[in-house]
Amino acid sequence: MHVSAHDVPLHRASDAQHAKQGLAGREMLIETAFHTRDVLAPDRFSCWREHISQTYVPMDVEDDSTADTTVSQRFLALGAVQLWTMEHSPMTLRRTQKLIQQSDPELYHLSLNLRGTMGLTSSHHEAQYERYDLVLHDTSRPHLLRAITSHGEDTILGTGLFVPRKLLPLPENAIDSLIMRRLSAREGIGALLAQFLTQVTRDSGSYRPDDGPRLGTVAVDLLSALFAHTLDAGNTLPPESHQQTLALRIRAFIQANLHDPQLAPRTTAAAHNISTSYLHRLFQHEEETVAAWIRRQRLEHTRRDLADPAQRTTPIYAIAARWGFPRAADFTRTFRTAYGIPPRDYRNQAHGDGE
Structure with missing residues (x-):
């Protein structure tokens, strides 16, 4: 056996x-x-x-x-x-x-x-x-x-x-x-969580070992946001927990709207009927600002798609636009700053081109 x-x-x-x-x-x-x-x-x-x-x-x-x-x-x-x-x-x-x-x-x-x-x-x-x-x-x-x-x-x-x-x-x-x-x-949010679970499983080969904790954080955020939504936590929990659940709802909203080039702290705050300054206070103890977190989520999605063999022929500008980068030049500069390599070179390395 x-x-x-x-x-x-x-x-x-x-x-x-x-x-x-x-x-x-x-x-x-x-x-x-x-x-x-x-x-x-x-x-x-x-x-x-x-x-x-x-x-x-x-x-x-x-x-x-x-x-x-x-x-x-x-x-x-x-x-x-x-x-x-x-x-x-x-x-x-x-x-x-x-x-x-x-x-x-x-x-x-x-x-x-x-x-x-x-x-x-x-x-x-x-x-x-x-x-x-x-x-x-x-x-x-x-x-x-x-x-x-x-x-x-x-x-x-x-x-x-x-x-x-x-x-x-x-x-x-x-x-x-x-x-x-x-x-x-x-x-x-339940559908968003289900999509995350099935997509991470399907695309596991495109992630790096150190992506694990980041993906785990997204999973916990989505699960918590689903629970908060189901419980209608804003009416039943104390203020501190209310702030936590509001932050989770905001993260889920951002994940669902990364494709929108207009997604930014200002529009995110407006969608949740709070001021931009209050939004920043909600995230003041996080490692990243709201704008930085939005940018990183967009970059991680583009990086995953660039490494996906099924999207090998999809133009880079189309992948960038899909995740909220409508200007190709801005995307290339942002991607290079984040990962130290242009998106085209990253795709070539991910697929073993030139080896």
Whole structure:
């Protein structure tokens, strides 16, 4: 019996221990993978059950499929945040009080259902989640999760986050009210979060190892903004928390409007019915000003697209305009200042041209 965690270009990840280090806050982007196809058929179920306890938390697992256990799992460690994607056959997982006492990393677990149906039971509460539903639960609470296929499909597909509870700026009692509540990923901030999860997974090869903590920060910001929006936190939280949630909403607004060349501190403040000076006060303890954060987000998106093989023939000026740089000369100068290399040379190096 063996487990195979595949090497990827970002960083060598030889076994499940690297995934556990990601949960502890390893400050780089690390990718690990597990596939039952790499395991002999008679050993697949027991190997998967052992693997999930090593990479996440101890769970009782039942394989509900009639065929061999099928699991394909990827982890992306984004600093202290873990992004996961998994495709698998029908199964049931139990997290009991006894298992919690054995090991509890105190994580919030967010799941985005992409295929199949997920049923979750905890503390006399039961709910069912369909495609593009988001659901939150945590490792400190006993629960039972049953994942089944639908519409004649053979496997269930999902993605999500493991986030240390201490990273979210909202009070725990407020977040507790969201446990097992169905949150939509079809519109608004939920859709923005879902797009982030799927896009980071899809484009993982275009990021550098030190991008991990930055991506983890974006994930926490979007998740917190979704919670604040759902809770209508401005009417229920104390002033300090209200300021934090307003800042999170502003970050989410900026992420959604990077394409707009008119996006700036002044227009951002106006969109949230606050003064520009108050906007700057909200971010006064951050490492960057609002304008600098907008510029960096735009540059990071252009850098990612320039390194994307699928966009190799897209003109550089079109990529720049897509992310709010309408003037090619200004973009080239800003990109060179940020990364020490012109965008054309960066694209050539990313694709190995001239080697």
